[in-house]
Amino acid sequence: MGQVAPTIRWPELVAIIGAICYTRLIQSSVRHFSFGYLTLGTTRCRSFLKVDILPANSPLTRKLSAFVTLSDVDVETLARFHQRRRTFLSGHEMINHGERNQSAFILAKGWAFSYKILPNGERQIVDFQIPGDFLGLRSILFRTADHSVEAVTDIEASEVLASDIFDGFSRAPRLATAVLWAASRDEAMVVEHLVNLGRRSAEERMAHLLLELGARLKLVGGGDRTGFDCPLTQYHLADALGLSAVHVNRVLRLLREEGLVTFRKGRVVFDNFERLKEFACFDTEYLDQEGPLLR
Amino acid sequence: MGQVAPTIRWPELVAIIGAICYTRLIQSSVRHFSFGYLTLGTTRCRSFLKVDILPANSPLTRKLSAFVTLSDVDVETLARFHQRRRTFLSGHEMINHGERNQSAFILAKGWAFSYKILPNGERQIVDFQIPGDFLGLRSILFRTADHSVEAVTDIEASEVLASDIFDGFSRAPRLATAVLWAASRDEAMVVEHLVNLGRRSAEERMAHLLLELGARLKLVGGGDRTGFDCPLTQYHLADALGLSAVHVNRVLRLLREEGLVTFRKGRVVFDNFERLKEFACFDTEYLDQEGPLLR
DNA sequence: CGGTTAGTTGACGCTCTTCAATTCCGGTGG
DNA sequence: CCACCGGAATTGAAGAGCGTCAACTAACCG
16 A cells, blocks of 8 residues: 555556556556556565545446546546446346347446347357446447346346447547457457357356356456356256257366366355366466557 | 549548458448439449549559549558559468568458468468458558468459558547448458358358358459359368368358259359348348447 | 279268256346 | 345256268369
């Protein structure tokens, strides 16, 4: 607390805004930040993030303001992203496929998932959103939402209107680069899910998904390498992995009997983290970006 | 030819840059463009696009310059995207997974595909790129490429360096919005492929892929609803659809015997377009965006 | 006329789905 | 306190879908 002068200026707003969109970036931002100003390991970074310099109305901006001094216009631009705090009950449809003028959200608390429904009623889950994630960006860039988002648990989120985004872009052009970068990270994750569905066995898919969720949660303080709390049902997993719920159950049993991972009563336990990673060919590369290209 | 005054100004550079990244946007741009200035059907739009006003060094900028007068700085910014014309032989690795400082490309001629290789040697094709498509955007936004791109046929393309993109963003902030929008379109397509792999049968996947390629090619003048020329092998299709090449063959036979679609000797023929669309539950929504949200 | 690559077909078996039944568990009302 | 209920998890059996192996043909090229 306070061991770092709060007047540090870092001209690359890019990475900061990126961190808004993806809290998991915070870690890498700070890593880059250290390049020339501070040398911060992960643990020191965490405590550093607790430093509160500017008054702010959201956990995310507070985190960000803690390690960079923003210009007035930047602060104002950021604050707009967190003006409208909203809550949703579990099961609520936060974004509806086909509807126009939808909002985007930055998740503060709870889990959600984005999905598409096929005409025959089957559901494919595209990605899960955890605290710190941006959701529904495509639904404001396109005029109508091309997918839906439903809350898994009760949700707290900041509503981001299209006007927030586009006003922000014209005020702070670097914001656009950062959001582009964040969207590309999203795409990278979807690509990884695609590879998962196309070329891996059911067991590998499951292992990979659980490891990914664990890695993502770890970056926002929601778990460690022993495991994490997971509010998903086996039906959620089935629809994300392109499997039937029955087979998901069998796969989970198999992984449990192999001593790799246990998922029970809302808790995922990595029984043997290293062996599980090897089994799933899990490479964190697509999550561990070093931050946007800065010049 | 020439029936339209060449001095028309449309302040929304956004859509134009979007069109650079996705030539298929041209159709929708013009549709939007017509909103107040011109009423152009698809066919009239096409002939309109042939009008050549400004000298330019690439087919894409020529197309664009034909229907909008750009400011000097805009033209210069656009021209930078097409300064470096390059050619590749079929089979060439245009972007290599894991390498740093890769370029992006705008395809002018030929087909390519982006893919990932798993440790066990299996390949998953994420998307195919056809003329007018942007490829490798993520490889310059991230420091290292998270995927590879290989040329299917001989290729002509404009090389876009990271500096082109970022310089362009600071010169013309609207460019950033447009590229973000284009990247989101890319993501929408990947999401659709994900749904394909997760929740459709082999026959439906194949039908859907062929319809998508047909629809995309139609927008750049490479086919119509009777069919299109397709340089892909059955191995390409297999790796894109998460199937084995043997099964791809069977699926193609089945679709042919059903009188739905025929793929032979580099040519896809839609034997019964309507029935095929119905069979594949093909909805062009994710391709038919009306253009970026303008204010 | 071989060599090579893409496409084709059959046989067989594994993976995963489907259907159906059963258990577990938290909540709710009596 | 128990009885009851609904959603989620669990398990078994049967079979469809798709992969693998292997052999073969067709087309292209030097």
